[in-house]
Amino acid sequence: MININQVIEDMDLKGNPSKHRIVVAMSGGVDSSVTAALLVEAGFDVVGLTMQLYDHGQALQKKGACCAGSDINDARLVSSKLQIPHYVLNYENLFQDQVMEDFADSYLRGETPIPCVRCNQTVKFIDMLDRAKKLGASAMATGHYIRRRKNTGTPSLYKGIDSSKDQSYFLFATTKSQLEFLRFPLGSLTKKETRSVARKYNLDVAEKPDSQDICFVPDGRYADVVRKLRPGSIDIGDIVDIEGKKLGQHNGIIDFTIGQRKGIGIGGRKGVDDNNSLLYVIALDAKKKQVIVGSKDYLACKKIKITKCNWIIDRPHNKEFKILVKLRNTSNPVVGKIKVDFKTGTSELDFDEPQFGVSTGQAAVFYNTKDHSHVLGGGWITDAPNMLDLNNFINA
Amino acid sequence: MNRQIYLDYNATVPVLEKVKNSLINCMNFGPLNASSVHYYGRKGKNLVEKAKLNIARLVNAKSDNIIFTSSATEAINLVFNNFNTIVVSSIEHLAVLSSSKSNLIIPVNKNGVVDLNAMETLLKKINKNRKEILVSVMWVNNETGVIQPIKEVINIAKKYGCLVHCDAAQALGKIEINLNELEIDFLTLSGHKIGAPSGIGALINNNKFNLTPQILGGGQEKGIRAGTENIFGILGFGEAALIMSEMPKKNDNQVKYLRDYLSNKIKKIRPETIFFGENSDRVSNTLLIALPNIPGDLALMKLDLESFSVSSGSACSSGKISKSHVVSAMGYQDLASNSIRLSFPPNDTILESEGLITTEELDNLAECWLDLK
Numbered sequence: 001m002i003n004i005n006q007v008i009e010d011m012d013l014k015g016n017p018s019k020h021r022i023v024v025a026m027s028g029g030v031d032s033s034v035t036a037a038l039l040v041e042a043g044f045d046v047v048g049l050t051m052q053l054y055d056h057g058q059a060l061q062k063k064g065a066c067c068a069g070s071d072i073n074d075a076r077l078v079s080s081k082l083q084i085p086h087y088v089l090n091y092e093n094l095f096q097d098q099v100m101e102d103f104a105d106s107y108l109r110g111e112t113p114i115p116c117v118r119c120n121q122t123v124k125f126i127d128m129l130d131r132a133k134k135l136g137a138s139a140m141a142t143g144h145y146i147r148r149r150k151n152t153g154t155p156s157l158y159k160g161i162d163s164s165k166d167q168s169y170f171l172f173a174t175t176k177s178q179l180e181f182l183r184f185p186l187g188s189l190t191k192k193e194t195r196s197v198a199r200k201y202n203l204d205v206a207e208k209p210d211s212q213d214i215c216f217v218p219d220g221r222y223a224d225v226v227r228k229l230r231p232g233s234i235d236i237g238d239i240v241d242i243e244g245k246k247l248g249q250h251n252g253i254i255d256f257t258i259g260q261r262k263g264i265g266i267g268g269r270k271g272v273d274d275n276n277s278l279l280y281v282i283a284l285d286a287k288k289k290q291v292i293v294g295s296k297d298y299l300a301c302k303k304i305k306i307t308k309c310n311w312i313i314d315r316p317h318n319k320e321f322k323i324l325v326k327l328r329n330t331s332n333p334v335v336g337k338i339k340v341d342f343k344t345g346t347s348e349l350d351f352d353e354p355q356f357g358v359s360t361g362q363a364a365v366f367y368n369t370k371d372h373s374h375v376l377g378g379g380w381i382t383d384a385p386n387m388l389d390l391n392n393f394i395n396a
Numbered sequence: 397m398n399r400q401i402y403l404d405y406n407a408t409v410p411v412l413e414k415v416k417n418s419l420i421n422c423m424n425f426g427p428l429n430a431s432s433v434h435y436y437g438r439k440g441k442n443l444v445e446k447a448k449l450n451i452a453r454l455v456n457a458k459s460d461n462i463i464f465t466s467s468a469t470e471a472i473n474l475v476f477n478n479f480n481t482i483v484v485s486s487i488e489h490l491a492v493l494s495s496s497k498s499n500l501i502i503p504v505n506k507n508g509v510v511d512l513n514a515m516e517t518l519l520k521k522i523n524k525n526r527k528e529i530l531v532s533v534m535w536v537n538n539e540t541g542v543i544q545p546i547k548e549v550i551n552i553a554k555k556y557g558c559l560v561h562c563d564a565a566q567a568l569g570k571i572e573i574n575l576n577e578l579e580i581d582f583l584t585l586s587g588h589k590i591g592a593p594s595g596i597g598a599l600i601n602n603n604k605f606n607l608t609p610q611i612l613g614g615g616q617e618k619g620i621r622a623g624t625e626n627i628f629g630i631l632g633f634g635e636a637a638l639i640m641s642e643m644p645k646k647n648d649n650q651v652k653y654l655r656d657y658l659s660n661k662i663k664k665i666r667p668e669t670i671f672f673g674e675n676s677d678r679v680s681n682t683l684l685i686a687l688p689n690i691p692g693d694l695a696l697m698k699l700d701l702e703s704f705s706v707s708s709g710s711a712c713s714s715g716k717i718s719k720s721h722v723v724s725a726m727g728y729q730d731l732a733s734n735s736i737r738l739s740f741p742p743n744d745t746i747l748e749s750e751g752l753i754t755t756e757e758l759d760n761l762a763e764c765w766l767d768l769k
Contacts, residue, residue, distance in 0.1 A: 052716040088717070135697060135698065
């Protein structure tokens with residue numbers, strides 16, 4: 001069972017908990033609800049804040065539906081059970097400007113964006129964190145499965161204990177100064193433990209399913225959202241092979257992701273090339289409005305360019321060193337050599353082994369080669385040349 | 397912990413002690429369906445009629461003209477559904493703005509008063525080709541407390557042959573309403589703004605226009621609003637109205653003293669504070685203020701955490717706070733997300749029954765205002 005003294009100790013705040021106001025970012029899910037419950041039991045002065053990010057009625061295209069989803073209501077119910085003050089922050093305009101517009105533009109460029117990181121980076125850990133400070137809080141706690149540990153003077157970020165729930169990929173952009181103020185009480189818990197705490201406190205959200213999708217994308221239909229945000233700017237185009245031969249038509253490159261195999265929709269060809277190899281999406285050309293398909297070999301990517309790198313560690317002494325990098329939330333980290341330019345915040349990374357299906361717009365998140373759970377930082381993949389690019393280079 | 401200081405009386409007034417007691421008596425009495433013919437039904441009917449008399453007396457109307465609804469919002473919807481052309485002021489409550497589909501708006505000036513010249517110009521323009529026009533201007537604005545020149549509004553409206561609706565939810569219990577002196581076709585009221593339970597509203601209809609009901613059923617309220625009478629709401633509304641009608645005519649000295657005390661204090665310690673509608677004729681209990689760089693929701697949260705219950709902008713049922721359309725309409729677009737409303741009890745009678753708010757508590761509130769950053 002959970003040791004509440006450990007929770008207090010992990011909060012890393014001096015003196016009696018009751019003297020510290022902690023703002024909990026409450027989404028209405030089981031994780032942030034349990035975070036709040038644990039901190040209440042630990043004796044902190046807890047205040048719940050929930051972000052209203054978009055009009056739910058509009059997003060689901062339901063006439064007369066309330067602007068707020070049921071999640072806000074769940075957060076309120078939990079707060080009232082815990083007898084803590086709870087407020088809703090109206091971030092609709094901010095979220096639209098900072099996250100949704102970028103999300104649409106990114107897809108139009110042929111990228112695969114991660115709006116959750118953008119949201120953490122621009123809304124949650126900027127505006128909400130600022131609000132927490134203004135409300136006199138000593139810290140802001142979230143329900144992320146990630147650990148904050150102090151080795152020397154400054155805090156470091158580590159993967160959550162529950163590797164199946166680890167959220168470090170989405171938090172690579174957390175700055176050192178943000179980390180000073182943030183706390184993640186669930187980092188040392190497994191999801192199972194979280195649910196059992198929720199049951200113990202009799203929280204209504206104890207059995208609520210985990211959220212799977214991007215919050216403003218109903219049923220994973222992200223392309224519908226992009227079409228709604230950018231009406232008229234999504235053009236039909238050709239699906240071509242690597243020689244440029246037309247194989248079919250598509251309704252917009254936004255419907256495709258690099259590395260995608262299923263549902264490409266090339267009728268009659270059953271998704272194979274002349275050598276009977278399976279066909280994958282290997283490139284999206286926004287200018288030519290082309291989806292380029294080819295065999296898996298073409299997806300092989302040996303190096304990537306990364307921009308806007310955030311380092312959660314003291315500046316490494318060397319400009320070149322071995323690093324573990326995660327290219328998608330769901331994939332395992334791989335080894336590579338990074339070349340860092342601290343001035344521009346860009347890096348180049350050479351993989352030890354070629355990687356398949358690397359997409360621009362995604363994040364490259366760095367881990368310590370000696371301690372795989374230690375998050376060093378990360379950045380955005382802006383260039384991921386694969387064999388097709390190399391091919392074109394040679395032909396040119 | 398400090399005691400909670402409630403300063404949101406324009407949102408709702410707690411149920412008054414006397415109202416509570418009469419409700420308990422009534423609940424102990426037995427079954428009360430005012431539509432039944434037997435002994436208990438007659439008793440219920442009698443209570444409804446008594447409540448109507450009390451409300452009629454408070455606003456000097458005919459009790460026969462009162463139709464009970466679930467809220468002022470419902471009463472407004474009932475009226476508005478009967479008109480295609482509705483002219484409204486820009487500072488009306490959302491109940492009016494949302495149920496009017498015409499988009500014919502009378503602007504207000506910087507002091508929060510409807511622009512009568514603009515109103516006349518607008519009516520002149522639309523009057524030519526339309527038949528029935530409804531003009532809707534509120535008596536007292538809920539955010540600023542500014543009293544609208546309702547007599548002049550009526551005169552102009554009548555000059556152009558329009559019907560007049562007036563939302564008097566915020567006027568009731570604060571200033572005198574005398575329907576005998578004014579040609580208002582529809583007046584809407586809300587019980588919980590004067591110490592009745594919430595869930596009861598009323599329409600006072602001068603019967604010059606045949607309203608089509610929107611809720612059909614058993615023919616209650618003369619067929620204009622079906623559904624079993626909300627007997628406890630009605631009784632509570634009647635009792636609260638009785639208390640209001642027995643008050644002395646000038647009954648806001650203490651309330652005004654407290655409001656002005658707080659206002660002056662804030663002015664002194666934080667002079668950059670903006671006071672909305674301060675130069676207008678306004679009710680004595682309301683204070684709408686803002687600081688240039690402090691979002692209203694932040695001020696609200698901070699004050700709430702210090703045990704002061706106030707309001708900001710308009711809150712959705714989700715708890716999300718949106719900009720104040722009233723502040724915007726007054727020309728302060730930059731401050732529309734910053735306003736904080738502090739509303740004291742509507743009158744001295746309610747202030748006394750609620751337990752006094754001390755100047756020391758208001759000093760503390762002013763200190764919190766000073767600390768906002």
